[in-house]
Amino acid sequence: MKYQEIAQQIIQHIQADNLPQGTKLPSVSELVKEYGVSKNTILQTLKVLESKGVIYQVQGSGIFVRRKKRKGYITLLENQGFSGDLTYFDVISKVINVSLIPAPEEVANNLYCSQAEEVYRVKRVHSIRGQTLCLEESYYKTSIVPFLSDSIAEGSIFQYLEKGLNINIGFSDKYLSVHKTKGEIAYYLELPENSPMLLLEEIYYTSNGEPFDFTKNYYHYEHSQFFLQS
Amino acid sequence: MKYQEIAQQIIQHIQADNLPQGTKLPSVSELVKEYGVSKNTILQTLKVLESKGVIYQVQGSGIFVRRKKRKGYITLLENQGFSGDLTYFDVISKVINVSLIPAPEEVANNLYCSQAEEVYRVKRVHSIRGQTLCLEESYYKTSIVPFLSDSIAEGSIFQYLEKGLNINIGFSDKYLSVHKTKGEIAYYLELPENSPMLLLEEIYYTSNGEPFDFTKNYYHYEHSQFFLQS
Numbered sequence: 001m002k003y004q005e006i007a008q009q010i011i012q013h014i015q016a017d018n019l020p021q022g023t024k025l026p027s028v029s030e031l032v033k034e035y036g037v038s039k040n041t042i043l044q045t046l047k048v049l050e051s052k053g054v055i056y057q058v059q060g061s062g063i064f065v066r067r068k069k070r071k072g073y074i075t076l077l078e079n080q081g082f083s084g085d086l087t088y089f090d091v092i093s094k095v096i097n098v099s100l101i102p103a104p105e106e107v108a109n110n111l112y113c114s115q116a117e118e119v120y121r122v123k124r125v126h127s128i129r130g131q132t133l134c135l136e137e138s139y140y141k142t143s144i145v146p147f148l149s150d151s152i153a154e155g156s157i158f159q160y161l162e163k164g165l166n167i168n169i170g171f172s173d174k175y176l177s178v179h180k181t182k183g184e185i186a187y188y189l190e191l192p193e194n195s196p197m198l199l200l201e202e203i204y205y206t207s208n209g210e211p212f213d214f215t216k217n218y219y220h221y222e223h224s225q226f227f228l229q230s
Numbered sequence: 231m232k233y234q235e236i237a238q239q240i241i242q243h244i245q246a247d248n249l250p251q252g253t254k255l256p257s258v259s260e261l262v263k264e265y266g267v268s269k270n271t272i273l274q275t276l277k278v279l280e281s282k283g284v285i286y287q288v289q290g291s292g293i294f295v296r297r298k299k300r301k302g303y304i305t306l307l308e309n310q311g312f313s314g315d316l317t318y319f320d321v322i323s324k325v326i327n328v329s330l331i332p333a334p335e336e337v338a339n340n341l342y343c344s345q346a347e348e349v350y351r352v353k354r355v356h357s358i359r360g361q362t363l364c365l366e367e368s369y370y371k372t373s374i375v376p377f378l379s380d381s382i383a384e385g386s387i388f389q390y391l392e393k394g395l396n397i398n399i400g401f402s403d404k405y406l407s408v409h410k411t412k413g414e415i416a417y418y419l420e421l422p423e424n425s426p427m428l429l430l431e432e433i434y435y436t437s438n439g440e441p442f443d444f445t446k447n448y449y450h451y452e453h454s455q456f457f458l459q460s
Contacts, residue, residue, distance in 0.1 A: 021342070022439055056401060056439050064439050067403060076306075076406070077460045112251070171286060173297060174458045176306075178408055178428045178451035196426030196451070198408045209252055209286050209294050221408035221426070228404045228458065230307045 003044035006035050010045070011054055014065055021067040025055065028063075053229035066229075073227035076174065091133070095153045096123035096188070100142070107139045110203050110214040117141070120148040122157065125188050134219040135188040144212040170207035176200055181218075189220045196221040233274035236265050240275070241284055244295055251297040255285065258293075283459035296459075303457035306404065321363070325383045326353035326418070330372070337369045340433050340444040347371070350378040352387065355418050364449040365418040374442040400437035406430055411448075419450045426451040 010025070026034060031042045046063065049055045057063050100118050108115045120140040126133045138157070140148060144167065152160050161167045180194040189197065197218055204213040240255070256264060261272045276293065279285045287293050333341065333349045341349070350370040356363045368387070370378060374397065382390050391397045410424040419427065427448055434443040 053401075053403075056435075058438050061438070066401075066439075067433075070405065073405060076458060171283075171296075172460055173283075174460070175300065175303060176406070176428075176456040176458075178426045178449070178454075180426055196408045196410055198406075198428070203297075205286075208288050208291070209296075219408070224408075226406040228306060228406075230402050230404070 002037060003041045004048065006031075006037065006041070006045045007048040007052075007054075010049060011052075014054065019065045021065055023065040025063040025065065070225075070227065073225045076226050076228040090128065092127050093154060094125045094127070095150050096125065098122050098148055098150050098153050103139070107214050110201075111139065111141050111211045113141060113143075117143075120145060122148065122153050124153060128223070131223045132189050132220050133223050134217045135185055136215060136217050138213060138215040141212045144206065144210065167212070168207040170205045170209065172205065173203045174200060175202075185218045189218065191220065198224065198226075232267060233271045233278065236261075236267070236271070236275045237278040237282075237284075239265075240279060241282075244284065249295045251295060253295040255293040255295065300455075300457065303455045306456050306458040320358065322357050323384060324355045324357070325380050326355065328352050328378055328380050328383050333369070337444050340431075341369065341371050341441045343371060343373075347373075350375060352378065352383050354383060358453070361453045362419055362450050363453050364447045365415055366445060366447050368443060368445040371442045374436065374440065397442070398437040400435045400439065402435065403433045404430060405432075415448045419448065421450065428454065428456075 013019075014023075025031075028039060028042050028046070031045070032039050035042070046055065046057065050057065053066055055063055056066050099121050101121050103111065103113055103115050103117050103119045105115060107113075107119060108117070111119070113119070119142060120138075122136070122138045122140070124136045124138075126136060145161065145165065148157070152164075158169065162169065177199050179197055179199055181189060181191050181197045182193055185197065186193045186195065189195075191197070198221060200215075200217040200219065202213070202215045202217070203211050204215070205211050243249075244253075255261075258269060258272050258276070261275070262269050265272070276285065276287065280287065283296055285293055286296050329351050330348050331351050333343055333345050333347050335345060337343075337349060338345045338347070343349070349372060350368075352366070352368045352370070354366045354368075356366060375391065375395065378387070388399065392399065407429050409427055409429055411419060411421050411427045412423055415427065416423045416425065419425075421427070428451060430445075430447040430449065432443070432445045432447070433441050434445070435441050
């Protein structure tokens with residue numbers, strides 16, 4: 001889409017020139033001229049940039065650059081699954097196992113299915129530059145994700161869902177809480193038991209509103225930090 | 231605004247009837263008839279409801295109710311300051327102190343001011359039903375917030391900013407990380423040292439894009455859980 005292309009170009013311009021927060025950008029009519037597109041296209045571009053937290057608009061005053069997030073923080077609002085946000089960091093994902101099991105009660109509740117239904121469970125450890133980032137425990141409904149394997153889980157599962165299975169990912173619910181590490185989690189995070197840990201639970205829905213993925217991510221407290229804008 | 235009123239009515243209807251996720255709501259043209267307003271007003275209403283995570287729309291299929299968040303979770307995306315989100319819980323805020331100090335380096339960096347500039351520092355402990363929720367350490371730029379006091383800090387500071395000082399709160403950046411409790415923080419959270427804790431740092435901006443509030447909230451890991459949608 002044209003407006004997305006222009007949004008990408010503006011982001012690259014802000015990054016390349018390292019424009020600080022509050023830098024005034026060209027007005028709507030100047031952008032219309034600069035890119036040779038309709039006013040409507042530019043308004044769509046600005047909506048995208050605003051929702052990404054790249055700019056803010058002040059009525060009667062103009063369009064301005066928003067602060068860059070601190071380096072190394074994981075964006076909490078992206079709907080791209082695990083590797084989407086962190087690709088620039090070279091995330092290494094190690095598969096512990098992929099298995100087909102009857103849905104545990106908690107999973108059935110979150111995916112609105114019966115406990116008799118089989119789900120794929122994927123356990124992986126993600127690390128960045130040799131540091132353990134998190135232990136991931138994901139459950140996928142087989143009615144929507146009929147096939148998963150170790151080799152698929154070694155790459156980006158979300159890319160497989162979108163490009164391989166043609167699933168449109170719609171929205172997600174995320175729950176955060178802080179706990180102490182125990183047993184398996186402490187083992188995979190390479191932390192002593194009772195260390196702090198962040199639990200991020202996510203429920204992903206198709207654009208039709210059907211939940212298909214329930215994920216529990218246990219984050220290493222020293223190797224993970226999160227960012228969000230509103 | 232009419233569209234906000236209608237949004238509020240739809241939310242109340244969903245809550246009163248306890249409509250589950252996936253319940254189909256009336257179509258746009260039915261809502262136009264039901265509320266006797268323009269199609270444009272209804273489209274604005276739906277935009278608000280969608281951004282609040284109350285509904286989702288499926289092209290060619292309709293408008294549906296989205297899952298309610300789990301009870302007792304704090305919404306991470308509201309820009310209403312501390313008490314806005316949790317009013318229904320009866321949050322008690324105890325002021326430790328309010329003082330006027332030269333901006334510490336970290337504060338100056340986050341509020342884009344010099345270290346010579348004076349800022350208000352507010353320390354409070356928030357609790358719910360007798361349980362300590364968090365220790366809050368907030369810094370306010372005096373160029374935007376020229377006056378603060380203990381008695382103001384006993385209530386909602388954001389209400390004072392919006393209604394008393396006429397400040398339009400625009401947007402915010404939020405940073406989350408997990409640490410171990412130490413010294414003063416452990417003391418106020420009534421936790422042993424080295425307990426898990428969530429640190430939520432927030433920078434609030436006016437709608438003109440000027441940062442005016444830098445807040446560090448230290449959350450008790452057993453008494454706080456967070457929710458967000460995307």
